[in-house]
Amino acid sequence: MDINALISWLLEKSARSAGSAGSAERSIIRFGRRRDYLRIAALCSEASRRQPLPQGLKPLPLIDAISCPIGAARLHDAPPGWLSRIRLEPDMPAAVHAAPRRSTVGLTKGLPWGVEAIKAPAAWRRTTGHRVRVGVIDTGVDAAHPDLRGSLARGINLLSRGTPPHDDNGHGTHIAGTIAAANQPGGMIGVAPRASIFPVKAFDHNGSAYVSDIVLAIEWCVRNRMHLINMSFGMKTRSKALLGAVRQATAAGVLIVASSGNAGRRKAIDYPARYPQTISVGATNRLRRIPPFSNRGSYIDIYAPGDKITSAWVGGSYHEMSGTSMATSHVSGAVALLLAAYPGLGPAAIKTILRRSMQPLRGPRAPRLTGELDVAKMLRTADRLLQ
Missing domain, CATH: 3.40.50.200 (Peptidase S8/S53 domain)
Structure with a gap:
């Protein structure tokens, strides 16, 4: 299971969603393994040095998670093997x-x-x-x-x-x-x-x-x-x-x-x-x-x-x-x-x-x-x- 494929997929999906007019859906992706989160966070940091991350895509280090501007229903086509290693929930308003x-x-x-x-x-x-x-x-x-x-x-x-x-x-x-x-x-x-x-x-x-x-x-x-x-x-x-x-x-x-x-x-x-x-x-x-x-x-x-x-x-x-x-x-x-x-x-x-x-x-x-x-x-x- 390629973690680079996951971050590439997330960046592409997030950029597309953040640029969509009227799109307000957001999700939180929690990682079952801390090493998966740390690798994703490092790749996000590396990507941000090249260009700003899509709006709404950000690491949440306190809970080993990331938020993204993608509705939970659209996250189920993640790269093969990853759905068993992540937990999805809507990023709800308060x-x-x-x-x-x-x-x-x-x-x-x-x-x-x-x-x-x-x-x-x-x-x-x-x-x-x-x-x-x-x-x-x-x-x-x-x-x-x-x-x-x-x-x-x-x-x-x-x-x-x-x-x-x-x-x-x-x-x-x-x-x-x-x-x-x-x-x-x-x-x-x-x-x-x-x-x-x-x-x-x-x-x-x-x-x-x-x-x-x-x-x-x-x-x-x-x-x-x-x-x-x-x-x-x-x-x-x-x-x-x-x-x-x-x-x-x-x-x-x-x-x-x-x-x-x-x-x-x-x-x-x-x-x-x-x-x-x-x-x-x-x-x-x-x-x-x-x-x-x-x-x-x-x-x-x-x-x-x-x-x-x-x-x-x-x-x-x-x-x-x-x-x-x-x-x-x-x-x-x-x-x-x-x-x-x-x-x-x-x-x-x-x-x-x-x-x-x-x-x-x-x-x-x-x-x-x-x-x-x-x-x-x-x-x-x-x-x-x-x-």
Whole structure:
């Protein structure tokens, strides 16, 4: 079985597909043998030195796979012998988890209600998230926002390599503000105001990305030693490629905090939050009840404020948004506070501390086996378990 024949076939097929108008199908090819992947990746690198690879054809080193702009059905005529050595799956789209926004003109910024509700201010004399590295896989971040300039580290734009991870949507800036806004005069303060946000732009101006983009984003976070990753997005369909990336990140000690989705479902949540390796987050409102939009049920690990949340926005402004995305950023900020107080905690220990420190939710139909984030109680629980 000639690996050179496979790469030639892939390059030809990818070039033809990438040049086809209206073609949006993409696939992920995972290799059962690591040596096969390494050889393919080396041949791709060699080919790229002669001319740019077709758009959409790229190695995914974290999971020994490549993505290509070819529909899975068209991959079944691969060179003889290769179908038994590869696994194919569609490169599926994902979307950010947030409801329509509105400007916060006339609304209070300062200390947002969600940051206060989870009792983050009670922790700031002890921990502010200093030196904790948070990867935010999203639409980018507005680096010029006055409340974020002191919190941002250099990230990456995976959609346009070599250009800054500028936010052309607003969602990523909103998430970053809740995690680590630094309370400039007239601005707002986030949950962990001295944590470092590393923006990883994998989502476009519409708030959409492919699984392959997300896998590359996770790989970048692992390689650049993030302590945790905020994933305020999801999709309804399970992806083995994304699961593989999540497993690799967890094995490397990187915690993933993921939003459960906004479909109001009671027995299912979106991926990647549904993977057991993540901390899956549902939303609450000011009354500590679950709003109708939030997914809920046994797959949720913890709830946090996600209804009518004011945070930073592109252009130095502020907007109010609702969604499990907003809830997830509160949990990521809380984990940053915990890791600054107890460096070296692994994903399993963090999940245990969060589960043992939740406040009960309100309402006659509120779940009894999980609850809402409480930062003060989280730190007391960590003290009891770790000291």
